[in-house]
Amino acid sequence: MEKPTGFGFPRPPQADPEPDAPITEAAVPEPRPLGDDAELDLSADESATRVAETLASLDAELVGLAPVKRRVREIASLLQVDRARERFGLTSSTPTLHMSFTGGPGTGKTTVAMRMATILHALGYIRTPRVHVVTRDDLVGQFIGHTAPKTKEALARAAGGVLFIDEAYYLFRPDNERDYGQEVIEILLTEMEDEHSDLVVIFAGYPERMATFFSANPGLSSRVPHHIEFHDYDHAELVQIADLMVAEENFRFSEHAREVFAEYLTRRMERPNFSNARSVRNAIERSRLRQARRLVALNRPLRKEDLVTITAEDIYGSSVFAGASSEH
Structure with missing residues (x-):
């Protein structure tokens, strides 16, 4: 039996060669297929380490979202096994990895897209971990002949990486016969169907x-095999997200302030336009503004403790506690 080995694949290039660069054969020869009795250690591959680090980062950065994280791990495992099969000379079709991310605002869709790009690049599926984020306005033109160049420019910017189309449903407006969104969809279909295209398209909304x-x-639906749903965060998860955000900025809640912030979330979640982690971040930013105003008004020398602590007073200043109809 042959000794267990790693993959031995060259890492994917970061970018296309310069236009004037001479075209040469691959500098690194393809490894010969392993024998039927050989063993392949998945963990010995350099890319496996990068994937593991990215998955760990995803766990650390995002609270909850267990189904999302599980699906990301499944996709990573699929690509790792495909690479292993290739080392044994087992051929199969390249998996289609166009995706749909559905969920409310502030549920981590863009963050997961960036981590997914890192994983796909590490495993050689795309050439760069870049994510190009676009909306309808970046793709749809205002007059005849304007849409195709805009869409193709966006595809060129995303080439070799991930094209993330936020609020993708705005591309389709059946009530407007003169709308050019359908032209975008047709161009995307062609690009996604191209087996030689090294582009992953993620539709979100x-x-x-x-x-x-x-x-x-x-x-379009038939070309998107991976549909991942991002559920809204519950109250406990939002409090945990707030703790992480405050710590990342080198602040901390006083004991009473954390209780008040939890109460703030209870009230804010009942109001319109609540955006999960995005609303939490906005609330913390406004608390920092009130903290700064309070500290300047003290008119005395400040200690480090003063500068890092967000107090209950800084949170109670929110219009949520004043019974106002909207946030300021």
Whole structure:
């Protein structure tokens, strides 16, 4: 039996060669297939270490989202096993990894897209871990002949990486016969169908609207095998997210302030336009503004403890506690 080995694959290049650079054969020869009795150690591959680090980072950065993290791990495992199969000379079709991320605002969709790009690059599926984020305005033109150049420019910017289309359902407006969004969808279909294209497209948006979007575009839906749902955070998870955000900025809640912030979240979650982690971050930023105003008004020398502590007073200043109709 042959000795267990790692993959031995060259790492994917970061970018295309310069246009004037001479075209040469691959500098690193393809390793010969392993024998039937050989053993392959998945953990010995350099890329496996990078994937493990990225998954650990995802766990550390994002609270909750267990189903999302599980699906990301499954996709990473699929690509690792495909690489192992290739080392044994086992051929199979390249997996299609276009995705749909559905969920409310502030649920981590963009963050997961960035970590997914890192994983796909580490495993050689894309050439760069870049994520190019676009919306309808970046793709749809205002007049005839304007849409195709805009869409192709976005595809060129995302080439070799991930194209993340936020609020993708706005591309489809059946009530407007003169809308050019359908032209974007047709261009995307062609690009996604190209087997030689090293591009992953991620469509993102609210669940109900995305369901309508895909049902109205069955050709597009058939090219997106991975649908990942991002659920809203519950109250306990939002408090945990707040603790992480405060610590990242070298602040801390006083004991009473943390209790008040939890109460703030209870009230804010009942109001319109709540955006999960995004609303938490905005609330913390406003608390920092009130803290700064309070500290300047003290008109005395400040200690480090003063500068890092967010107090209950800094949170109680929110209009949520004043019964105002909206946040300021």
